[in-house]
Amino acid sequence: MKAGVDRYSSVAIALHWLIALMVIGQIAGGLYMHNLPKEQAELKFQLYQLHKSFGVTVLFLTMLRLGWRLSHKAPPLPAAMPAWEKAAARGAHVGFYVLLVALPLVGWLIVSSSPYADSVQTYLFGVIHWPHLPFFDGVEDRKALSHDFAEIHEYLAFAMIGLIGLHVAAALKHHFINKDTVLAHMLPAAGRRA
Amino acid sequence: MRMILLAAAAVALAACGSKADVAEATPADASAPETDETEVSPAPPSAAPAAAAADSAAAQKWDLPPPAWNVDTTKSRLTFTGTQTGKEFAGSFSKFAATIIFDPNNLPDSSIEVVVDMASAKTGDRQRDDALPSKDWFAVAQFPTATFTSSEIVEKGANAYEAKGILKIRDAAKDVAAPFTLTITDRAVADGTATLVRSDFGVGQGEFATGEWVGLDVKVSFHIEARR
Ligand code: HEM
Ligand code: HEM
Numbered sequence: 001m002k003a004g005v006d007r008y009s010s011v012a013i014a015l016h017w018l019i020a021l022m023v024i025g026q027i028a029g030g031l032y033m034h035n036l037p038k039e040q041a042e043l044k045f046q047l048y049q050l051h052k053s054f055g056v057t058v059l060f061l062t063m064l065r066l067g068w069r070l071s072h073k074a075p076p077l078p079a080a081m082p083a084w085e086k087a088a089a090r091g092a093h094v095g096f097y098v099l100l101v102a103l104p105l106v107g108w109l110i111v112s113s114s115p116y117a118d119s120v121q122t123y124l125f126g127v128i129h130w131p132h133l134p135f136f137d138g139v140e141d142r143k144a145l146s147h148d149f150a151e152i153h154e155y156l157a158f159a160m161i162g163l164i165g166l167h168v169a170a171a172l173k174h175h176f177i178n179k180d181t182v183l184a185h186m187l188p189a190a191g192r193r194a
Numbered sequence: 195m196r197m198i199l200l201a202a203a204a205v206a207l208a209a210c211g212s213k214a215d216v217a218e219a220t221p222a223d224a225s226a227p228e229t230d231e232t233e234v235s236p237a238p239p240s241a242a243p244a245a246a247a248a249d250s251a252a253a254q255k256w257d258l259p260p261p262a263w264n265v266d267t268t269k270s271r272l273t274f275t276g277t278q279t280g281k282e283f284a285g286s287f288s289k290f291a292a293t294i295i296f297d298p299n300n301l302p303d304s305s306i307e308v309v310v311d312m313a314s315a316k317t318g319d320r321q322r323d324d325a326l327p328s329k330d331w332f333a334v335a336q337f338p339t340a341t342f343t344s345s346e347i348v349e350k351g352a353n354a355y356e357a358k359g360i361l362k363i364r365d366a367a368k369d370v371a372a373p374f375t376l377t378i379t380d381r382a383v384a385d386g387t388a389t390l391v392r393s394d395f396g397v398g399q400g401e402f403a404t405g406e407w408v409g410l411d412v413k414v415s416f417h418i419e420a421r422r
Contacts, residue, residue: 041279041407049321115401119325126320143401 007185009072015065016186019100022058024164026051026103027157052111053124059104066097078180092167099160106153112136114146260297260304263382263420271417272310276392277409278322285317285326294420296347298355298376306344306357313338330399337364342372353377357386363395374416384418 008016033047077086111122112132122130139145174182273286289311296304312332316323327334344359353375361370374386390412392398402408 038406042281045279045407118328119330119402121321121324123320129320 006181007075007187009068010188011068012065012072012074013186013188015061015068019058019061019065022054022061023100023160026054026058027161029054030157049123049126052107052122052130053126055104055107056122056124056130058100062097062100062104075185078174078178078182080178080180089170092163092170095159095163096167099156099163103153103156103160106149106156108133110146110149110153113139113142113149115142117142258297258300260295260300261422263294263296263422265292265294266381266419266421269417269419272308272414273416274315274412274414276412279407280409283317283319283322285315285322287311287314288316289314292418292420294418296382298349298378301347301349301355304344304347306342306347306359308342310340310342311338312340312363330402331397333364340364342370361390361395363397366395368394372416380421382418382420382422384420385416387413387415389413 036044113136117132171183272290275284291309293307313334315326340363342361344357346358356373358371372386372388374384376384392412
């Protein structure tokens with residue numbers, strides 16, 4: 001093990017995995033709740049409340065994470081990596097950050113513009129009031145607008161799914177094929193390769 | 195007040211065989227004198243201000259105007275149950291005022307008026323309680339109160355009555371009938387229930403005008419305790 005920065009800080013690692021877990025839960029939960037039939041209205045309603053709660057949590061954690069990222073060094077990628085791979089890795093990471101902010105924001109737009117907005121206030125985890133964005137009071141067809149945001153939200157989620165697929169494949173390739181330390185960068189101490 | 199005295203007088207006159215005119219003078223009162231009125235000597239109209247004598251055991255019950263009842267607001271409840279996403283929820287109005295003029299023996303002159311502070315509705319769920327005052331539901335900024343004004347109270351059996359009248363919620367007024375039971379001891383205790391269809395009153399606009407998320411039927415119950 002080299003001296004100096006050979007992995008992300010514990011905070012960065014904790015945030016990476018916490019957010020990763022939530023995002024995967026958000027995607028699975030989002031698709032599931034969206035496809036629930038009307039007959040399961042109560043479950044559907046409760047899942048939407050949870051989805052909003054965790055989604056906004058992801059937004060906050062991402063802000064924290066970005067702040068941390070900009071003030072702390074990341075470990076360098078292996079010197080042996082071709083430049084295009086490094087660029088692809090960075091591009092993917094930037095893409096993640098963009099999606100981690102955009103997805104919750106667009107989700108917020110869906111619920112704020114919804115015709116249900118007045119009657120369904122958001123309480124994060126049933127406790128903290130989360131306001132609606134105020135831009136939609138005069139909108140004629142809120143249903144259509146909200147639906148458009150939901151489409152965008154869905155496409156962004158698909159983009160996220162694609163990126164996760166690439167990202168995980170790359171991480172596993174580094175670990176099992178290149179046998180380098182890239183995966184170890186993001187693992188807690190116990191899981192690191194010496 | 196004056197009406198019942200006139201009516202009683204009319205009935206007495208009618209009993210004496212003087213049928214001319216009086217029957218049509220008091221058409222509303224056909225049901226009042228079910229009692230054995232043969233021994234009744236109706237009070238003269240001038241006795242009206244002496245209504246304070248109503249409590250006197252000696253007073254003939256049909257001679258007197260129905261008393262006003264003081265509602266015990268700490269013990270009285272106005273509650274409702276509805277369904278949201280198929281699940282039942284319960285709520286209550288913490289602020290309402292009732293003007294109750296009631297005598298089981300003088301139903302025609304009895305009346306009930308209830309004024310409900312719509313902003314006082316609470317269901318124990320933040321999301322719902324945020325929604326209730328909003329414009330799609332009670333719209334309390336525009337319509338702060340709902341009122342029930344009885345038009346008729348009828349007996350339905352032993353200790354059982356029905357108050358018919360007009361219920362106004364938001365800007366919609368509709369005839370409703372509220373059956374209730376009543377026991378009068380040292381105090382009067384009334385319990386009743388009516389099922390309303392919220393869409394009749396425009397409660398639940400837009401996406402909520404149908405029962406998809408929130409059921410249309412709302413059961414409203416009241417428990418009133420009052421003293422004279
Ligand atoms: C990382 C954060 C998030 C992810 C990964 C995510 C993912 C998803 C996914 C996959 C769906 C299902 C899309 C579909 O089948 O159409 C969905 C739906 C939805 N999401 Fe999110 N979401 C996130 C954050 C949020 C937030 C913060 C909100 C609101 C505050 C939100 C509101 C919604 C709503 C309202 C829907 C339902 C749209 C519909 O049924 O048409 N989401 N989300
Ligand atoms: C929803 C899921 C995930 C998201 C949103 C995500 C996001 C990110 C981001 C933004 C970075 C860049 C960190 C930075 O330099 O600022 C990163 C790094 C990393 N991620 Fe993930 N990740 C996810 C899931 C995973 C999974 C499942 C694995 C492992 C199989 C993984 C392994 C890694 C590794 C090894 C790095 C460090 C790469 C390096 O050394 O630069 N990630 N991830």
